[in-house]
Amino acid sequence: MQPDRQNAAGIGELIKLALVFIRRQYLVIIFATLLASAASLIYLRLVSPAYTAQVQVLFENPRAQFLQKQSLLSEPTVDVTQIETQLQIIKSQATAAAVIKQLTLADHPDFKEVRPLQSWLLGLLRRWRSAPSQGAQPTPPEQPSEATIANFLDRLSAGRVGYSHVIEIAFTSSDPALAADIANAIAKAYINDQLEAKFEATRTATSWLRERLRNLGEEALTAERAVEAYKSQNNIVSSGGKPIDEQQITELNTRLATARAQSSEATAKLSRYEALLAVDPAKPSSIGNLDAIGSDAMNSPIITSLRQQYLELARREAELSARVGRDHLAVVNIRNRLREFRVSILDEVKRLSEISRSEAELAKQRQQEIEKRLSVAIAQSRLTNSAELTIRDLESRAKSLRGLYDTFLQQYMGSAQQESFPISETRVIFPASAAQTKSKPKAKVVLSVGLLGGLALGLLLGFVRDVMDRVFRTSSQLEAALDLPCLSLVPILSLPRQQRSAARPQQTQEDSNQRILSSAPDIHRAVVGMPLSRYTEAIRSIKIAIDHSPAKTPNQVIGVTSALPNEGKTTIAASVAQLIGHSGKKVIIVDCDLRNPSLSARLVPKALDGIIEVMKGDRSLDEVVWRDPNTTLAVLPAVQRGRVLHSSELLSDGSICKLFDRLRQSYDYVIVDLPPLSPLVDVRVTAPLIDCYVLVVEWGRTKIDVVQHALHTAPTISDSLIGAVLNKTDIKAMARYDTHRSDYYDDSHYIRYGLSSS
Missing domain, CATH: 3.30.70.1130 (EIF_2_alpha)
Known part of the structure; x- marks a missing residue:
């Protein structure tokens, strides 16, 4: 069951990814489909029917x-x-x-x-x-x-x-x-x-057959004449082979086989006689092998009579031995007579052996005589074999040529008849008839191809657009690319119309003299004005990440920077400071972007002195700090009187270290608005001043490679980063990119706890 569940989950994930991809690129897909469909309709209007x-x-x-x-x-x-x-x-x-x-x-x-x-x-x-060298050949008329x-x-x-x-x-x-x-x-x-x-093939074949028949007729006649001439020269009456007596050779072969059988039989009989005579006559067992000799010994009347008497004496010996014992005189006499009978029988066998020897020699001589006659007959046949082979070869060639001639004659007659039967x-x-409907262009096929082709083109363009989209879209993408935790997804803040119209009140002269922030412009006071908004909740997430850093060290001085300008780092820094000040903690925000002090230009545009004057000793800290009467927020601005050429030297001077030591003693939190990483090198020299850094990345605009390069060139800053913030996030579009946490971005979860989607 577990593999089946995994397969089902994998298929479901693929379907979900496909649906999310279509949601992201549906405009491109629809545009390409409509364009291809329009091209199909134009093609149907322009092409004439066939x-x-x-x-x-x-x-x-x-x-x-x-x-x-x-x-x-x-x-x-x-x-x-x-x-x-x-x-x-x-x-x-x-x-x-x-x-x-x-x-x-x-x-x-x-x-x-x-x-x-x-x-x-x-x-x-x-x-x-x-x-x-040849010109183009003109086409014949x-x-x-x-x-x-x-x-x-x-x-x-x-x-x-x-x-x-x-x-x-x-x-x-x-x-x-x-x-x-x-x-x-x-x-x-x-x-x-x-x-x-x-017709052409048949005519050509008939002509060739006619010529071939004439040649074959001449060759067959010549071969037959050669056979007759050779018979006359070698005096061969018939092809039966009168000069070679094959019947005589066959008869001699038969007689030779019979003679060889007789000679073998006589030799075997003689061997049996000699084997019997080689036994000692005194032994009774010498008589027991008489049956092995054959019919000659058994048909001899002398041997038969002697053997019967021998067997009778042997029976009497056995009976007397049983009555009186083997050593009795009568038993011994009978045993002596038995020995005499054995000698007589063996003498008769010797006589028969001599007769058998004579017969074996006679059979062998007969075999040798037949072999000599056969050798002579074979030698004679070899002398006349050449003539016989020649005549047979001539007759075979003549017969083959005549048969081939007859076959070709039949083929020729058949082809001649075939020419008259086309x-x-x-x-x-x-047969074909006039069509009632056009075959092309087929409207359904063209429209289907256009629709499917446009859909495929739209999917391809959407895929290419998706692959080429090398910007930050999701928190998991940010964490994988930068190896940093994503502290928060800060949404795009859309202020109400009333608050937007009152966002930039003019500071009075009294406020400027007393260095009081009458009202922060734009969205810098959004966390105070909309404490139950999604934007404020995202800023709270950054504050919690600062307070509960895994380093287990207090983060009192927090630097906020970005890779490129206009990513919203100043807004994030001001919002974090406003949130901390609204909670009752003493907090000061320091504008350290000396070349482009945008924070000071927005919060305290009437400031005459700032951090540079304090570092030089022209003003004291209390003389340049601005305060918010509604919260405990303080602002240390940076006033740009001209072009600052050596901002990195100012930020690495010993006087600024003393300034930050004093700020640590006077405030609970020090929020530092730093310049971006890529255009300037000022942030790299602030490592001794800052406890931790927060990197701000703009959603959907900042390139991944740019941020990676910026962190690679500033290793001291990268080591002190506690995380990154995705700013200006389009929350409604996040569900199309973050497939695993698409339900997380639903506004209903926030509305349930009294939070607004802004």
Whole structure:
């Protein structure tokens, strides 16, 4: 179940990302879709309608069975390659030229018009193919021009219908009747071309057969005459082979096999006799092997009589031995007589062995005699074998030539008959007719392509726009790019109309003399005027991050800076100071942007002296500090009397360190409005003065690479940063960028606790 849940979550996340992407780029997508749809409508209005006529041709083999047997040419196998070849023939320039001449289409407007680019390319191709010394060959008057043929082929199409043997020929023209006539003419020209090609092939083959038959007849007659001449020279009456007595050799082979069998049998019998005679006659076991000799020993009456007497004595010996014992005199006498019988039997066996030896020698001599006669017969046959092989080879060649002549004669007769029976392998099964509806442009297809193409183009442009959007949009993006926590998302503050009209009251002379902030301009007092706004809640988040820094050290002096000017760092610094002062803490905001003191110009435009005069000793701190009567906020301005050339030296002077030590003792918080990082180097020298820094980044405008480069060039500042603030955030647009926390930006969550969306 766990992998299924993960897959479902992954698919849901992808769908959510896609929907958010569309919400971000929907204007681009809609614009591209409308533009492509408008282009499709213009195309439909400008392009003239065209009509397509179609004719279907069946490519098969309808030849009669009796003609297939007599056909000189092999029957073509209808396969993909064969059909593709026929399609190329249909779309060839030869077929186009024949139809153009037949219907006189050279002057028709559909084929007379030539595109400039196409004409130029055709001319260039002709010049490249022709030799440098040869000029361009003019087109014959009866032949259509290449431009006309090219226009004709552009309107012609041919293809196979499914996996069948049906070819569909289509032609497109502005005139539906003309399109049907041309399509039918193309089919007819193709069928006529097939018939003409078959006639030409058959005529060529018949002519070749006629010449080949004449040569084969002469060769067969010459071979037959050579056979008869060779028989006469070698006195060969017939092909049966009178000089070679094959029957004699066969008979000798049979007799030799019989003689070898008899010789082997006699030798084996002699071996058995010799094995029996090799046994000691005194042993009774010498008589037990008589059966192994064979039928000669068993048929001998002498051996049979002696053996019967021997067996009778052996029985009597066994009986007496059982009654009186083996050592009795009668038993010993019987045993002696048994020994005599064995000797007599072996003597008779010796006689039979001699007879067997004579028979073996006689069989061997007979075998040798037959082998000699066979060798002589074979030697004689070898002498006459050459003549026999020669006559057989001559007869075989003569017979082959005669058979080949007969076969070619049959083919020739069949091809001659086939010429009088013309038939094509193709036929029209569905002729073309005038179309009632236009084939192009198809309004639905063009509009669908335009709509889908515009949608795809819009998605592509939106994707490119999304990829090229290298600015800060979300807190997670900021944290990943800068490796800093995002302290707050400060929204764009839209002041009410009444408050906006009273935002810039003129300071009275009394206020200037007493250095009292009568009213802060614009949005610097928004946290006081709108304490339950979303903007004030974002400033509170910055205040909490300052008080609860992970460094576990008190952050009393807080520097506020940015990478570029006009990112709202001064507004953030003033708002944080106003919030702290409104809470009852003693706070002072110091304008350290000596080259462009925008904070002083907005809060105390009538100030005559500031931080530079205090550093020089011209004024005391109490003489230049301005105070807010409604809160405990104090302002230490910077008065610009001229161009400050060495602002970094002023901020690194020892006098400013003493000034900040005094501020630490007099105030709970010191908020320092610093210059931006990228244009100036002043912020880099303020590290000894500041406890922590807050980086302000403008939402949707500041480039990621610019901020990264600014922090890389100021490592001392980067190490002391407690986080960054996304300023001027469009909260309504955040849901389109921050997909994981889209519900976080809903105003209903804030309204529930009495907070306004401003």
